[in-house]
Amino acid sequence: MILTAVFGFLLVTVANALPQYRDRILNGHAVPNPCCPGSMWGRVGHMSSSSTQLNGFGRDFASSGHMFTEQLCLADSDGDGVRNGQELGLVTNRYTLQTLCSFLSQYNMNPRVLSFLRLRGILRNPSSHPGICDQRGQFSTCQPPPNCGC
Template sequence: MIYQSIYVLVICSIGSLVNAHPGFMDLIPNGHIVPNPCANSSIPWVGVGHNNRTGGGIANVFGAAFLTAKMTWTRDLCMADSDIDGKTNGFELGDPDCKWVQGGTPANKPVSHPGVCEPMTTKTCMAVNLNIQCI
């Protein structure tokens, strides 16, 4: 019985980590205006760490890296290329020199999404983006 309770507690805890929360957008540079990588869409991708634009569900590769960084914009997270598209997370989010601090103004506007490999139609990116939902 105690193991079932622990199991439920762990599952609930994990579930709370993978839901998109607007406050998380404040923890990364330009978090409120991350470009939508889906074709012909100008609506920002508010669930930055998720496979779908609005958040919730499974974390994308950037979301997983963000969790590993304890939901903190670190130099390591900034310098990483989570979506393996050849651009660092910092470059994609407008902080190429990794100098942004929470509450500050990023050096640049974001240029792409750090959790979605782009261009999406390349063979490498299609494998990385297998669960990305462009709906």
């Protein structure tokens, strides 16, 4: 009986979230919650803070081997007209998004590289969520899910 309870607890804990994945995503610990302004989204790849259902970014992240690849950076996972790298904070004043995404994919979210990009003004805080459409995109016709968690 106790073994079943412990196993059940562990299974729920593992299924609930994999926080180490946030370390593999550009600004993964600072993604804003489009449904609750001023708060952060703890489960970037999920439809809500309590859902196990993946959003577009979560599906793309899983397809990329749970790594922030150049393709994932350049994708528009939520269909709002803004690419993931831009939503997650890349600034394209000096370099193209393709150049920045290619550079980042070589360093696997190395904290020193990210600090360097911040100091150079190439990386800022995320402007929106890459997997939950929030109407910020120029060509957006999408809506955030009705109960995405606050």
